[in-house]
Amino acid sequence: KNEVEQSPQNLTAQEGEFITINCSYSVGISALHWLQQHPGGGIVSLFMLSSGKKKHGRLIATINIQEKHSSLHITASHPRDSAVYICAVRGSEKLVFGKGTKLTVNP
Amino acid sequence: NAGVTQTPKFQVLKTGQSMTLQCAQDMNHNSMYWYRQDPGMGLRLIYYSASEGTTDKGEVPNGYNVSRLNKREFSLRLESAAPSQTSVYFCASSTLAGSSYNEQFFGPGTRLTVL
Numbered sequence: 001k002n003e004v005e006q007s008p009q010n011l012t013a014q015e016g017e018f019i020t021i022n023c024s025y026s027v028g029i030s031a032l033h034w035l036q037q038h039p040g041g042g043i044v045s046l047f048m049l050s051s052g053k054k055k056h057g058r059l060i061a062t063i064n065i066q067e068k069h070s071s072l073h074i075t076a077s078h079p080r081d082s083a084v085y086i087c088a089v090r091g092s093e094k095l096v097f098g099k100g101t102k103l104t105v106n107p
Numbered sequence: 108n109a110g111v112t113q114t115p116k117f118q119v120l121k122t123g124q125s126m127t128l129q130c131a132q133d134m135n136h137n138s139m140y141w142y143r144q145d146p147g148m149g150l151r152l153i154y155y156s157a158s159e160g161t162t163d164k165g166e167v168p169n170g171y172n173v174s175r176l177n178k179r180e181f182s183l184r185l186e187s188a189a190p191s192q193t194s195v196y197f198c199a200s201s202t203l204a205g206s207s208y209n210e211q212f213f214g215p216g217t218r219l220t221v222l
Contacts, residue, residue: 041215096149097149
């Protein structure tokens with residue numbers, strides 16, 4: 001069983017829809033990361049959080065430590081949000097990654 | 108400020124050939140990492156260096172060696188390439204803030220094909 005599970009694997013939405021991507025993990029962590037991988041392959045960090053909620057523009061990330069669960073929300077989705085979104089958890093020095101959720105937002 | 112740079116961007120090797128992937132960061136980060144990304148799988152850690160002068164194995168180290176040349180540079184070497192090492196390789200770096208690691212910054216990736 002993977003330590004980090006993401007759902008759904010693939011997600012197609014219409015422009016303007018509210019998007020939720022989920023991440024569950026099975027180990028104790030010091031932090032959880034959400035990353036975005038562009039169609040061209042580049043990877044950028046969106047959030048790093050260890051409790052509560054963070055917001056950046058139209059993106060919101062939440063984490064529930066007790067339930068070992070995190071969600072990434074995108075409000076008013078846009079075609080430029082199309083990417084693979086990756087959840088990763090940090091126990092100590094290393095990150096363990098989920099397989100990613102491929103999001104496609106159609107105009 | 109270039110962030111994390113990797114060379115080359117693309118490489119094709121024949122089975123048994125050797126090569127070194129180069130990575131450099133200009134953010135004064137202590138920790139550097141090499142990952143591979145394969146279809147249908149998450150990023151997997153090959154080797155990492157928590158600080159200058161130290162290196163440790165990750166999840167999939169077999170067939171690879173690394174060198175932390177200085178604080179800026181962390182190279183990955185394939186001594187005898189195999190088709191199973193066809194993958195996209197990412198270098199990343201991060202640093203400690205107190206006792207907690209900050210976010211990781213990723214290089215653009217190297218797409219390697221071994222024939």
